Amino acid sequence: MDQQSLVMLVTSSSPQTQLFIDYLGQQLNCPIVLVSPGSTQRAITGRTVVLLDIDYLDEGIIQEWHSLSSENPENITLAAFNLRNEDHAVEVLSAVNLQGVFYHSDSLAMICKGLNALMANDLWMSRSLMTRMIQFFRRQQLNSYRPACGLTQRELEIIAMLGTGASNTRIAEQLFVSEHTVKSHLYNIFRKIEVHNRVQAVNWARQHLGAPPPLTSSRHQPDKQATKLIET
Structure with a gap:
């Protein structure tokens, strides 16, 4: 030993x-x-x-x-x-x-x-x-991360980041959106899958969607003028 x-x-x-x-x-x-x-x-x-x-x-x-x-x-x-x-x-x-x-x-x-x-x-x-x-x-693999419960691709991306323990600030930085946008997406996610908090959302995703898709870590930071156009 x-x-x-x-x-x-x-x-x-x-x-x-x-x-x-x-x-x-x-x-x-x-x-x-x-x-x-x-x-x-x-x-x-x-x-x-x-x-x-x-x-x-x-x-x-x-x-x-x-x-x-x-x-x-x-x-x-x-x-x-x-x-x-x-x-x-x-x-x-x-x-x-x-x-x-x-x-x-x-x-x-x-x-x-x-x-x-x-x-x-x-x-x-x-x-x-x-x-x-x-x-x-x-x-799980049979249905791995295909659209479910009306979740959009961006919402699937955010719920995947929840599984890594990322904060709203970290999610916003990774996706180049505002924290307000992240909060809006989380509200819509919770409503669609009928959960009340982040832990429940992560557990729901693991039960229904399988392993989260890999997150791209090599994205290039957009210029300041373009940043405002990708708030989704």
Whole structure:
């Protein structure tokens, strides 16, 4: 096992949590760091397995960790524990890129075995779960980002950027439009797909549209006179 590896446990602090941390530290022979659900570690260096306690995290926090791991895949391996069953795992995996899955029913020994596998850069999930996820993403590909629910191409572009965690300011800069225009598009998107916030919109897109189309990062900045003509 890489001696530089550590496990970051994202859950609520309690006496039971401390016992869990002590057990993992003894069995894995690596540092175990507790992170409260309300905070996201932004500076992670070295090999880190982030273990998310699904019982204590809302969708917004889970998406923050998803974005962070996507930005730093070489250092961060994302896993979740306290999942109810395989159906629950499919639901979570459809929105978050996890390398490991642990259930309520898993023993401490099984969790340690899985964490060892994750620190060795292996996946930790059942064959049946992986089969279901392959089938899920194949179904998504059949309808991948074709016009849906009356969404325009620009609205699809914006909903794709939401999935990267981009702010309204960042979206406006990327698309060379005003923040007011972005807000108008978001209002129309939420109305068309019947959601109320960004997290729900991202989850809706992953469920119905599949992986977002690649965003072009090499666009040239238009001149100031042309900028006003592309406010769409």
